[in-house]
Amino acid sequence: KAGVTQTPRYLIKTRGQQVTLSCSPISGHRSVSWYQQTPGQGLQFLFEYFSETQRNKGNFPGRFSGRQFSNSRSEMNVSTLELGDSALYLCASSLGDRGDNSPLHFGNGTRLTVT
Amino acid sequence: GENVEQHPSTLSVQEGDSAVIKCTYSDSASNYFPWYKQELGKGPQLIIDIRSNVGEKKDQRIAVTLNKTAKHFSLHITETQPEDSAVYFCAASISHPLKLIFGTGTRLQVFP
Numbered sequence: 001k002a003g004v005t006q007t008p009r010y011l012i013k014t015r016g017q018q019v020t021l022s023c024s025p026i027s028g029h030r031s032v033s034w035y036q037q038t039p040g041q042g043l044q045f046l047f048e049y050f051s052e053t054q055r056n057k058g059n060f061p062g063r064f065s066g067r068q069f070s071n072s073r074s075e076m077n078v079s080t081l082e083l084g085d086s087a088l089y090l091c092a093s094s095l096g097d098r099g100d101n102s103p104l105h106f107g108n109g110t111r112l113t114v115t
Numbered sequence: 116g117e118n119v120e121q122h123p124s125t126l127s128v129q130e131g132d133s134a135v136i137k138c139t140y141s142d143s144a145s146n147y148f149p150w151y152k153q154e155l156g157k158g159p160q161l162i163i164d165i166r167s168n169v170g171e172k173k174d175q176r177i178a179v180t181l182n183k184t185a186k187h188f189s190l191h192i193t194e195t196q197p198e199d200s201a202v203y204f205c206a207a208s209i210s211h212p213l214k215l216i217f218g219t220g221t222r223l224q225v226f227p
Contacts, residue, residue: 043217055212090158094213103149104213106158
């Protein structure tokens with residue numbers, strides 16, 4: 001079974017631009033979560049989607065947004081990029097049903113550099 | 116909100132020795148505790164997890180223990196090998212929906 005796939009692997013953007021990252025979950029997984037990883041703040045939860053609905057959100061500004069499609073694929077968008085948005089963005093998927101005990105499985109991330 | 120502390124930040128052991136990494140969580144409602152291994156250039160890989168109704172879980176050379184009263188959980192790796200070298204993260208969550216709060220990571224180095 002293929003794992004979580006994230007594209008692109010690397011991105012370089014300029015301050016003020018916007019960026020869209022893509023994630024394809026493991027087949028059959030309906031929940032997709034996004035995390036930001038930086039050396040200073042570590043791994044931080046951004047948001048979680050299930051059946052095209054955002055179920056949970058972390059403490060990030062509104063410049064960070066996401067969506068999920070009917071095939072469970074997800075995208076996250078960051079607008080008006082700041083230098084501090086440079087990070088590894090990780091997508092994770094799970095079965096996600098209520099009462100489910102399915103763990104999170106991560107992709108290899110998208111490395112975003114803002115100059 | 117939930118906070119997870121992880122110690123030590125770095126750990127060096129000789130091949131064949133055991134390694135122990137400890138975490139403490141703050142929210143008594145947390146009931147799911149996974150451990151992840153992250154190698155350079157890759158995303159975190161789940162290596163073992165435990166739920167609050169279980170005190171200990173083993174998988175070959177890896178074991179995790181949970182003390183709910185003290186809000187501590189630990190990762191034990193026995194007979195370490197050079198390929199165990201990586202950064203290890205603990206996390207805590209209320210199981211549904213999953214919103215993992217991660218520890219700060221432990222860089223484990225296993226020397227041949």
